Amino acid sequence: MAATQHAHWSSRWAFLLAAVGSAVGLGNIWKFPYEAGQGGGGAFVLVYLVFVFLIGTPMLVAELSLGRRGQMSPINSMAKVAREEKRSALWSLIGWSGVVGAFIVISFYSVVGGWTLAYVIKSATGEFNNITAAASADTFVAYISDPVKTIVSHVAFMAITIFIVAKGVQGGLEKAVTFLMPALFALLLILVIYSGIAGDFKATINFLFNPDFDKLFYSETVSATGETVRHFSLDTVLQALGQSFFSLSLALGSIMTYGSYLTRDVNLGKSAVLIASADSAVALMAGLAIFPIVFAYGLDVGQGGGLVFMTLPIAFGQMPFGIVVGTLFFALLAVAAITSSISLLEPPVSYIEEKTNMSRRKVALTMGILAGLVGVLSAYSQGTNMLSDVRIFGLSIMDAKDFLTNNIMMPLAGMFTALFVGWFVSRKSMMDELALEDRTFRVWYFLVRFVSPVAVGVIFVKIIFDVITG
Template sequence: MTELTQNPAVGSAASDDSKAGHPMWSSRLAFILAASGSAVGLGNIWKFPYITGENGGGAFVLVYLLCIALIGIPIMVAEVAIGRRGGCSPINSMRKLASRDGLSKRWVWLGGMGMIASFLILSFYSVIGGWALAYVGNSAGGLFVGASSESIGAMFGGLLSDPYTLLMWHSLFMVLVIMIVARGVSSGMEKAINILMPLLFALILVMVGYAMSTDSFGAGFSFLFSPDFSKLTTEGVLTALGHAFFTLSLGMGVMMAYGSYLPKNVSIVKTAFTVSVVDTVVALLAGLAIFPLVFSNGMEPGAGPGLIFQTLPIAFGQMPGGVLFGTLFFVLLVVAAVTSAISLLEPVVEWFEEQKGINRLNGALIGGLSIWALGILTILSLNEWSGFHPLGMFERFEGKTIFDLLDYVTANLMMPLGGLFIALFMGWFMSKQAAENELSIGNGAAFKLFMFILRFVTPAAVLVVFVYNLM
């Protein structure tokens, strides 16, 4: 199969894979690795372990897996199908499909909202990615060895309070992302993913292997896989529902953009299922790597967001080989962050490419530098502007910094709404024939079951999450 197919909707670009037309992933495996790289990010290695710890372990994991099946996979299938059928950036794909099916031009806003969400998310995601870069150096330099919880806390607090250090790491992270995306789909993203994803799997397996050598591996395994439903609350169920949606990079235009590069002979349903399995396995492996270390050092699994940057460094500082394994862990965190970040920049760059006179390099620079500049607001909200609460006059937003507001708006409003309308568009508005053609599963029982879930179950579940987040 050739890597490139002609698409007149795409303008010229400097990258090697856009001269001949719209780029394509070279294979199904390439798309799986890229989509998995987008899905596998800080949410798997940072957020999933601590929310599992906060919500009782095994019972939460079971609910989470059910939610992946009912929400994550159907929306991913729909988003990729829309992207492939449109063959353009999220905005132009929605414009093309709405026009083709005689629908309202307002559907273009669905693509626009996804692209804006990815833009906003990357602006603060890159700052957190910068924390991981900083911690690679801290661990490799032996700064965690023998450190107390107070000194580790002071180290993290010192990082957040120093805007210049944060700016340096934020800038370095964004430079890495821009360099990869600027090289194009086959020469940039695909080549990087082919290196980074195997590295990520190798690193996480090494970490799990080390965890297996500790006396607390059994306790960590039991905590993760032995359900105790007495510990599961309504809030925990809704948290699982929300995380199942967010972990797969849905509602941000990412899967639409990646889907636009997917060859027509690749099964979207099988591929989406594979990506979801890979994402879930990595999250579970992260738990198997982290919880034994937490238990072996007498720490609490429900330590919250500080589990990675404040609790685990204490464990690394006290265990044999802590410098090596601590460094490997934070390299793993950086790799996961980079693979997600390039997918967040891609919808923006793809849209720029489709505008006359803007090639991929310039699109990556314009988009990346704009995101970098917006990220400075997040940096300042962690220190110099920590007392600045732009919407503090409203009770709901009292005490929220710019960083908090960006996180709230994207996670609680834009992404759920994006996922909801993606499900509604394919379930109720896209022509049945178009849906059948993209899914390639015929129009029998499997197709009818999928469309029933996409039309009724998935929107209802997303609405529950959306309303809950607003309460």
């Protein structure tokens, strides 16, 4: 292994901004609102928040502690901690899963990031003015089916990511998040205020904060005779559990890598709570920004992924100052995507930098280009592009990557991370590393040993069951 001097954050504030930026991504602003819509609103939000703090936050502490103790990339940090605890070197596979998973995710995440950049331009140039539902859908399909436009936006997004990561921890990541995160919160606040004035804010508050547990635990189907039949179901609860886990950017090496740049004087417990709180606040604010518009214009709250790129442009095209609001909204998405994408490129760059004598700039450029090339396959698998008919177990190339990372690699890595920290790292080592108050440590230790691995294991079993049963 080449000798490298490991970088560190210049301050706890810089770390918090970076970690929140890693956690806050398209999942918060794009995915959370429509999952809340499909899950019945308030009950979903309440359960989601409970899971964030009871399951996600303890695992956040676990990953940060492993990274800080190892002071290296996830692969080498896991190997070092396992060696010090006299455990099998196979535990380094958790690190490998994170680094490889991050590389796969950024190869398709950058494609969607490119979409956000393109839609900033579309909105700013008035393309959505008085657009109809059919025209909006056609616009999106035509764009993702254009091999030139999608690759240009994909390359542009990846170039931004490479540029930031190549500058290093303090010169790149810190400077970027110090500007981007305040910008993200400012944009989100502006949109919330506008939606509160121009949209149906009362209906949104009632929807998001008035729990209807009947919708949470029961689903409806139509029988062969046309009757509506209610079934008890935990699918929405498990969906909230999965969203709470994935929204914190766990099990992809990003948090562990960011933790490796920490010094011993940072309180990991307090930092994790702040990160989880900020991440949840962004998700809720996204709901407060989006749903007033959805309700005011009679749109479908459970529209799904099309809510952002096909449904909201209809509203932007009709509302006062729609060009400005739409442009700000897609700029918000782009900023959120960038703060997450740099955290996804960082784990593989960190590892290769440790293993070779290459400069960070060359490593970032090399890994970014490789990820970008793999991303071309994702871009060309959308719409009516040349690879749109290619199927992997019935999924497009992009969807297959998403399924592999989000539904297989991340749950498994997350579960084994919790098991490793809770059962294979000595209690004394964890007490020394975390330096928490005795009662706080006991609560965290119980959660990370029993609650987190079981909860994540349930997600994984449910996913496998759904795959088997079709």
